[in-house]
Amino acid sequence: MAIQKKHGKGRLDKWYKLAKEKGYRARAAFKLIQLNKKYGFLEKSRVVLDLCAAPGSWCQVAAETMPAQSLIIGVDLAPIKPIPRVISFQSDITTDKCRATIRTHLKHLKADTVLHDGAPNVGVAWVQDAFSQAALVLESMKLATEFLKEGGTFVTKVFRSKDYNALLWVFKQLFTSVEATKPPSSRNVSAEIFVVCRGFKAPKKLDPKFLDPKHVFAEVQEPTPNNEAKVFNPEKKKRKREGYEAGDYTQHKEIPVSDFIHTTDPIAILGTVNKLSFEQSPNGDLALAAVDRLPETTQEVRDCCADLKVLGKKEFRTLLRWRLKVRDKFGMSSKAKKEQEAEAKEEGEEVAEVEPMDEELRIQEELQRLKDQDSKEKRKSRRKENERKRKEIVRMQMHMTTPHDIGLEQQGPAGEGAMFTIKSAEKVQDPAKITDGQMDDVDAQDSEDSEDELEDEDSDDDGDRLERELDMLYETYQQRREEADAKLRAKRARKEKETDEWGGLSDEDQAGDATDGESDVEGGFPVRQLPKGEGLSTQAAMFFDQDIFQDLGIEEDNDSAIALEDESSDQGKRAPSKDVPRESQSKALKSALKKPQPPARQQQADDASDSESEPENSADPTSSAAGSRPEDPLLPNGQLDIDIITAEAMTLAQDLATRRTRAGDLVDDSFNKYSFRDVDGLPEWFLNDETQHSKPQRPITAAGAAAIKEKLRALNARPIKKVREAKGRKKMRAAARLEKLRRKSALLLDDEGLSEKDKAVTIGKLMARAAKKGRPKEKVKVVVAKGHNKGLSGRPRGVKGRYKIVDARLKKDVRAEKRLKKKLKN
Ligand SMILES: C[S@@+](CC[C@H](N)C(=O)[O-])C[C@H]1O[C@@H](n2cnc3c(N)ncnc32)[C@H](O)[C@@H]1O
Numbered sequence: 041m042a043i044q045k046k047h048g049k050g051r052l053d054k055w056y057k058l059a060k061e062k063g064y065r066a067r068a069a070f071k072l073i074q075l076n077k078k079y080g081f082l083e084k085s086r087v088v089l090d091l092c093a094a095p096g097s098w099c100q101v102a103a104e105t106m107p108a109q110s111l112i113i114g115v116d117l118a119p120i121k122p123i124p125r126v127i128s129f130q131s132d133i134t135t136d137k138c139r140a141t142i143r144t145h146l147k148h149l150k151a152d153t154v155l156h157d158g159a160p161n162v163g164v165a166w167v168q169d170a171f172s173q174a175a176l177v178l179e180s181m182k183l184a185t186e187f188l189k190e191g192g193t194f195v196t197k198v199f200r201s202k203d204y205n206a207l208l209w210v211f212k213q214l215f216t217s218v219e220a221t222k223p224p225s226s227r228n229v230s231a232e233i234f235v236v237c238r239g240f241k242a243p244k245k246l247d248p249k250f251l252d253p254k255h256v257f258a259e260v261q262e263p264t265p266n267n268e269a270k271v272f273n274p275e276k277k278k279r280k281r282e283g284y285e286a287g288d289y290t291q292h293k294e295i296p297v298s299d300f301i302h303t304t305d306p307i308a309i310l311g312t313v314n315k316l317s318f319e320q321s322p323n324g325d326l327a328l329a330a331v332d333r334l335p336e337t338t339q340e341v342r343d344c345c346a347d348l349k350v351l352g353k354k355e356f357r358t359l360l361r362w363r364l365k366v367r368d369k370f371g372m373s374s375k376a377k378k379e380q381e382a383e384a385k386e387e388g389e390e391v392a393e394v395e396p397m398d399e400e401l402r403i404q405e406e407l408q409r410l411k412d413q414d415s416k417e418k419r420k421s422r423r424k425e426n427e428r429k430r431k432e433i434v435r436m437q438m439h440m441t442t443p444h445d446i447g448l449e450q451q452g453p454a455g456e457g458a459m460f461t462i463k464s465a466e467k468v469q470d471p472a473k474i475t476d477g478q479m480d481d482v483d484a485q486d487s488e489d490s491e492d493e494l495e496d497e498d499s500d501d502d503g504d505r506l507e508r509e510l511d512m513l514y515e516t517y518q519q520r521r522e523e524a525d526a527k528l529r530a531k532r533a534r535k536e537k538e539t540d541e542w543g544g545l546s547d548e549d550q551a552g553d554a555t556d557g558e559s560d561v562e563g564g565f566p567v568r569q570l571p572k573g574e575g576l577s578t579q580a581a582m583f584f585d586q587d588i589f590q591d592l593g594i595e596e597d598n599d600s601a602i603a604l605e606d607e608s609s610d611q612g613k614r615a616p617s618k619d620v621p622r623e624s625q626s627k628a629l630k631s632a633l634k635k636p637q638p639p640a641r642q643q644q645a646d647d648a649s650d651s652e653s654e655p656e657n658s659a660d661p662t663s664s665a666a667g668s669r670p671e672d673p674l675l676p677n678g679q680l681d682i683d684i685i686t687a688e689a690m691t692l693a694q695d696l697a698t699r700r701t702r703a704g705d706l707v708d709d710s711f712n713k714y715s716f717r718d719v720d721g722l723p724e725w726f727l728n729d730e731t732q733h734s735k736p737q738r739p740i741t742a743a744g745a746a747a748i749k750e751k752l753r754a755l756n757a758r759p760i761k762k763v764r765e766a767k768g769r770k771k772m773r774a775a776a777r778l779e780k781l782r783r784k785s786a787l788l789l790d791d792e793g794l795s796e797k798d799k800a801v802t803i804g805k806l807m808a809r810a811a812k813k814g815r816p817k818e819k820v821k822v823v824v825a826k827g828h829n830k831g832l833s834g835r836p837r838g839v840k841g842r843y844k845i846v847d848a849r850l851k852k853d854v855r856a857e858k859r860l861k862k863k864l865k866n
Pocket residue numbers: 065066068069091092093094095096097098099115116117118131132133134157158159160161176
């Protein structure tokens with residue numbers, strides 16, 4: 041049998057060495073020291089009970105820290121070598137004998153603090169270890185409740201297993217404050233955590249359930265299983281902080297597809313399992329074979345089932361939808377069941393009804409069913425209402441509605457029985473009907489449809505629920521990613537800022553809307569008025585009046601618009617460098633280098649994709665070069681202050697400089713197939729995923745890449761911040777000295793009592809002193825008076841600069857004196 045090395049898991053770490061150095065019997069001593077440093081319970085305690093104390097390092101710490109004359113009792117299964125000021129004995133803390141012995145030692149006293157660092161004989165299997173440790177904790181708490189005084193403290197070690205939350209719950213019932221902490225000396229690889237429970241409530245009658253392992257560990261469960269972590273972050277699961285499932289010690293999990301179809305919690309399966317298998321067992325599985333042969337079981341579904349750990353949200357959705365379809369086919373969904381019943385009724389078949397044996401039981405069941413139905417409906421309406429409110433708030437934040445509108449809606453026009461609802465309006469294919477006042481048709485159709493709708497709602501219920509669950513999990517997952525990733529957080533903040541900054545409809549817009557006379561109506565659609573007399577030709581004005589140009593800043597910057605107009609209309613006829621004024625060119629270039637503003641949604645999507653790639657990898661050179669600043673300020677010399685940081689941007693800049701590309705081409709290029717993707721109504725998760733790839737790939741040249749490399753090299757060659765700061769400080773001090781000197785010299789010059797010569801001499805001295813101050817202090821060379829330097833009166837041979845002759849004996853004596861002083865101090 042292999043011998044386990046004592047230094048496995050890095051046991052001989054710094055705490056181990058420190059414990060040896062300080063004379064503690066175990067490195068665990070530092071855990072108590074650190075816990076006490078944080079909560080300070082030992083200094084206030086006069087009586088401490090240390091359960092599971094061997095070899096005794098916690099007792100040692102307690103004896104050191106607690107006031108003199110304190111009572112410390114330590115107990116363990118293993119013998120504890122005597123420790124001064126500590127009473128120790130050997131016993132099992134789960135036995136009555138141990139309890140009796142403690143009582144005899146405590147006499148009439150109660151403990152201020154009960155410590156428990158117990159660990160059962162570990163190494164059998166994680167599940168058993170974790171469970172028996174949790175049970176031991178409960179036993180120790182039993183003793184604590186018996187011997188702790190009111191307001192006392194209980195410190196215990198707990199393993200983070202699935203029983204952890206149950207234990208915390210019990211502690212919270214008995215103590216006013218419960219905090220879990222992991223001291224630095226506790227190894228990160230260890231699942232142990234320490235719980236400090238303060239303010240023992242000392243209830244007169246203790247509910248025995250609190251101390252019953254069967255009750256505690258069976259009843260108190262984790263409130264909600266963290267399916268999100270399972271679905272979107274399978275790696276997290278590997279850490280096994282929650283502990284392994286009983287009897288499940290393998291990493292790879294494979295279950296038959298039929299289990300996935302049958303389960304009531306498909307998301308949990310998707311999160312925990314590696315593969316859904318279509319393979320038949322030796323005895324054959326009919327359900328599996330049927331699923332395998334269904335036309336709905338496409339190759340895509342099979343591929344998805346083969347490895348669940350590599351799937352994204354889209355694929356999970358596909359699997360969930362497929363499951364619903366299969367359940368429908370097999371008559372497992374509520375819709376299918378209803379259909380079957382209806383068919384049976386139609387055919388005049390008698391639907392077998394099982395008479396309940398007991399009338400009372402039947403009534404109870406019926407009541408329960410009605411209750412369930414009622415609560416389901418309530419939940420549904422609450423959810424709908426919440427969703428509506430959320431949307432309303434978003435609309436309000438975007439100035440798309442006013443609180444007044446909300447009030448109106450709440451009062452009812454859009455609610456039940458309303459004369460006109462958008463929903464009913466949507467159902468009418470011809471909007472003209474509504475304008476003609478033919479709402480009767482609408483209502484009739486509405487009432488007809490309402491039954492179908494109800495049925496649809498029922499049948500889609502399962503799918504909706506699962507999709508909602510999946511959406512929620514995805515949202516939480518995104519939030520967690522944002523929390524962990526500062527870049528994503530910054531991106532989200534920027535997005536929010538953009539949304540906030542949108543000022544809604546301006547007064548002008550509204551005024552424009554109000555004055556009908558100014559906008560022509562053609563075929564029922566308002567036609568935008570062309571800008572008049574702004575120096576653009578009518579054709580150009582119409583062209584630039586398109587929505588996509590609205591955010592380009594062309595209107596604000598008339599010159600650049602003219603330059604662009606010239607370029608767009610005269611392309612090929614003349615080079616802009618010759619005919620367009622230089623200033624206009626620079627402005628056109630500026631607006632070209634600014635990221636052209638595609639539709640708002642597209643830009644958001646682009647932003648999202650940017651956040652996930654490093655600036656160097658960004659495929660949009662204009663965004664990575666100039667996109668970091670909202671405005672590109674001009675340098676004092678009038679040049680654009682654009683920091684080019686990517687090879688793509690550098691290539692583009694070089695192309696622009698050498699006229700291989702013109703600003704106009706750049707603008708044209710920006711309107712590519714990616715700019716006008718129709719993203720309306722697409723879910724956020726899809727956009728997040730898709731926009732990583734939906735962007736143009738711009739070529740880079742070797743020269744561009746080399747230039748960026750050179751730039752980075754120059755950046756890296758700069759001195760580090762500390763050095764630059766030190767140099768800056770030095771410069772500042774020199775400037776201050778010079779200023780002082782200048783002031784003093786001015787005073788001296790004004791002094792009429794001094795001759796010109798004296799003034800010159802004094803100023804010369806001042807300058808010499810100031811120059812000397814700036815120089816580093818010259819080191820004094822110490823020369824020992826021995827050998828040929830013995831008895832020497834003058835500069836020793838070969839020594840330049842400042843020197844000091846010292847006596848060898850004196851040197852030794854001074855050193856010895858210092859040593860002695862230090863020793864006495866310690
Ligand atoms: C990690 S050690 C305690 C170290 C101790 N706190 C120290 O500082 O030296 C865990 C101890 O729990 C003890 N133990 C486990 N089960 C016990 C039980 N039922 N009764 C008493 N002690 C027990 C073990 O004998 C072991 O010495």
